[in-house]
Amino acid sequence: MSALQPATPPAAASGWSERWARQVDRWMTSPALGRWAGRSVFTRWLVRRRSRELFDLMAGFVHSQVLLGCVRLQLFERLAQRPHTLEEIAARARVPAPHLQRLLDSAVALRLLEPRGERRYGLGPLGAPLAVHAGIRDMVEHNATLYRDLHDPLALLRDPDGAQMHAWWPYTDHQDGSAQPAAPSDQFARYSALMASSQRFVIDEMLDSHDFSRHRQVLDVGGGLGGWVCALARRYPHLSLMHLDLPPVSALAAQRIASDGLSARIACHPGSFLHDPLPRGADLVTLVRVAHDHPDAAVRRLLRAIHDALPVGGELLLAEPMAEVDGQPATPDPYFHFYLLAMGSGRLRTPAELMHLMTEAGFEGVRRLSGHQPVHATLLSGQKTRCLPLEPGTSVNKE
Numbered sequence: 016m017s018a019l020q021p022a023t024p025p026a027a028a029s030g031w032s033e034r035w036a037r038q039v040d041r042w043m044t045s046p047a048l049g050r051w052a053g054r055s056v057f058t059r060w061l062v063r064r065r066s067r068e069l070f071d072l073m074a075g076f077v078h079s080q081v082l083l084g085c086v087r088l089q090l091f092e093r094l095a096q097r098p099h100t101l102e103e104i105a106a107r108a109r110v111p112a113p114h115l116q117r118l119l120d121s122a123v124a125l126r127l128l129e130p131r132g133e134r135r136y137g138l139g140p141l142g143a144p145l146a147v148h149a150g151i152r153d154m155v156e157h158n159a160t161l162y163r164d165l166h167d168p169l170a171l172l173r174d175p176d177g178a179q180m181h182a183w184w185p186y187t188d189h190q191d192g193s194a195q196p197a198a199p200s201d202q203f204a205r206y207s208a209l210m211a212s213s214q215r216f217v218i219d220e221m222l223d224s225h226d227f228s229r230h231r232q233v234l235d236v237g238g239g240l241g242g243w244v245c246a247l248a249r250r251y252p253h254l255s256l257m258h259l260d261l262p263p264v265s266a267l268a269a270q271r272i273a274s275d276g277l278s279a280r281i282a283c284h285p286g287s288f289l290h291d292p293l294p295r296g297a298d299l300v301t302l303v304r305v306a307h308d309h310p311d312a313a314v315r316r317l318l319r320a321i322h323d324a325l326p327v328g329g330e331l332l333l334a335e336p337m338a339e340v341d342g343q344p345a346t347p348d349p350y351f352h353f354y355l356l357a358m359g360s361g362r363l364r365t366p367a368e369l370m371h372l373m374t375e376a377g378f379e380g381v382r383r384l385s386g387h388q389p390v391h392a393t394l395l396s397g398q399k400t401r402c403l404p405l406e407p408g409t410s411v412n413k414e
C-alpha cells in the first residue's frame with residue numbers, strides 16, 4: 016500500500032526547451048533582476064501578483080483555521096438568519112470581543128463574512144454556500160483530522176499508514192479482497208454519514224450531465240448510504256435500481272431507502288466488489304467517488320467486473336474528482352493528492368489515466384462528459400460493445 020515504487024528516471028526535456036527553462040530559472044532567481052522587475056512599470060504588476068500568490072500559499076493554513084473557527088461557532092447558519100454584532104457573537108462564543116474581532120475581520124478579508132455597519136457582520140459571498148450546505152461544513156470539520164496528519168508533511172509521505180485519517184476508512188486495509196474489513200460498524204456509519212452529506216453536489220452534477228431516461232436498470236457500485244440511487248428513483252419513476260456496498264454500509268443504506276419509501280424500487284446487495292460477483296441486469300453502472308479510493312490493480316479488477324456484468328450495449332458512468340482536469344495541474348489537486356495518501360490506498364488520477372483504465376477493461380467510446388464543477392466531480396462514460404474472452408481462472412457468474 017505505502018510501499019515505495021521503484022522510480023524510473025523521468026526523461027529530461029529536449030535540448031532547447033531545457034536550456035530555455037534553465038535560463039528563465041537564472042533570471043527569476045537573480046536578486047538584481049528581481050529588484051529591477053519590482054520597480055519597472057512593465058513588470059511590477061507581475062511581481063506584485065506573484066508576491067501575493069506566494070503569501071497566500073504561506074498563509075493557507077491560517078485561512079483554513081479561520082474557516083474552521085467560523086464553522087465551529089455556527090456563524091454561517093446564524094448570520095444567514097440575520098446580521099449579528101461583535102458583542103452578540105462574542106457572548107455566545109464565550110470569547111473576549113477584541114480577540115473574536117480578529118477572527119471576524121479575518122473572515123471578512125477572506126470574503127466569508129461581510130461588514131454590515133460598525134462592529135456588525137453578515138454573510139459574505141463565500142460564506143453563503145457554507146450557510147446552505149451542511150456537507151461543506153462537515154468537510155471543514157473533518158479536514159481537521161487531515162491537517163493534524165499534515166503537520167509534518169514529510170513524515171506523512173514517509174509513513175502514510177501512520178495517518179489518523181487512515182483509521183477513518185477501514186476498507187482501505189483490505190485491497191487484496193482477501194477479507195472483509197472487520198472494523199466496528201460505527202466506523203462504517205461515520206464515513207458513510209460524511210459521504211452522504213457531501214454527495215449532493217455530485218448528484219446534481221450527474222443529473223445535469225447524462226440522460227438517464229434512456230436506461231432501464233441502474234446499479235450503483237460503492238453507493239454509500241444510497242443518496243444517489245434515491246435521487247435517481249425520484250427523478251426517473253421508470254427506473255429500477257440496485258445498490259451495492261460492503262455489508263455494514265448496505266444495511267444502513269437499506270434503512271435509509273426504506274425510510275424514503277423506495278424499497279420496492281431499489282434492491283440492496285451487500286458484498287465486496289473486490290471478491291463477490293456483481294449483480295447482473297443493469298444496463299447502466301455508476302461508480303461515484305469509488306475508484307480514487309483504490310490502487311490501480313483493484314480498479315482494473317473492478318472495471319473488468321463491471322464490464323463483465325453489463326449486457327452488450329450497457330454503459331459505465333464514472334464520477335469523481337480528478338487531477339489536471341483542464342489539462343494542467345490545478346489548485347484543488349494538492350488537497351486530493353494528500354487526502355488520498357492519508358486515507359491509505361488510492362490516488363488521484365487524471366481523466367486520461369481513468370479513460371485508459373476503462374479502455375483496458377474493455378469499454379469503448381470512452382469520453383468525458385461536460386460538467387460544471389470539476390471540483391466536485393468529473394464524469395466519464397464508456398460503452399460495452401462486445402463480450403470479452405473470460406480471464407483465466409474466472410468462472411461464469413450465473414446470477
Ligand SMILES: C[S@@+](CC[C@H](N)C(=O)[O-])C[C@H]1O[C@@H](n2cnc3c(N)ncnc32)[C@H](O)[C@@H]1O
Nearest residue numbers: 186210214237238239260261287288289303304
Ligand atoms: C468514498 S465512498 C463514496 C460513496 C458514494 N458513492 C458517494 O459518492 O457518496 C466509497 C464507497 O465505496 C464503498 N466500498 C469500498 N470498498 C468496497 C468494496 N470492496 N466493495 C463494496 N463497496 C466498497 C465504501 O463502503 C463507500 O461507501
